[in-house]
Amino acid sequence: MTILEQLNQDMKQAMKKKDKDTLGVVRMVKASLQNESIKLGNKELSEDEELTVLSKELKQRKDSLQEFKSAGRDDLVKKLEIEINILQEYMPEQISEDELEALVQSTIQEVNATSKKDMGKVMSAIMPKVKGQADGAQINRLVQKNLN
Incomplete structure (x- = not known):
């Protein structure tokens, strides 16, 4: 199952469960994948290209997390930590x-x-x-x- 297929399934489940956090992250990642697909002129992204997009999204959130922590924005820190946890579910297992x-x-x-x-x-x-x-x-x- 590709990452996009998994995202589609998770989006449906999040809608049914009314899980706004997961739904928002999944929609955002799907949009990023579609934008990358359009940019590359491909119909479908390869698994490597999908991972690149996911890694970029995760990195952006981790960078923002550090900025918000240093600025004392605890409300945004909690939101980003939830988003990071959701995104990490789609990433391959991390190397020790x-x-x-x-x-x-x-x-x-x-x-x-x-x-x-x-x-x-x-x-x-x-x-x-x-x-x-x-x-x-x-x-x-x-x-x-x-x-x-």
């Missing part, structure tokens, strides 16, 4: 810290990276492997740590 560390080290060896100058090579090699399964900032931090 240990697995990610091992993957970073093997990728560094793969591309023969020796210093921080090779950071771009390592990041461009590892990101497709973990698409939607790990946070880019977390990967960046691990790569920097291992390239010292």
Whole structure:
């Protein structure tokens, strides 16, 4: 089942249950997927493209969450936390810290990276492997740590 099909089913269930939070998030994600489809000129997005859109939506909310927390906007913080939890249900299972560390080290060896100058090579090699399964900032931090 594609992410879009899952979203359609969840939207119907949210309507029946009158779950406004889930319904709002699902509608927003569906709109983002449709906008991306129109932008690419495709009829249907691939699973990777759908994951890219979902990751972007999740990242936007996490960034906003930090801003709202620092501004003391607890009302918006709670709303965003609910949205983040709903969005994470559609994301693939996240890679553990240990697995990610091992993957970073093997990728560094793969591309023969020796210093921080090779950071771009390592990041461009590892990101497709973990698409939607790990946070880019977390990967960046691990790569920097291992390239010292």
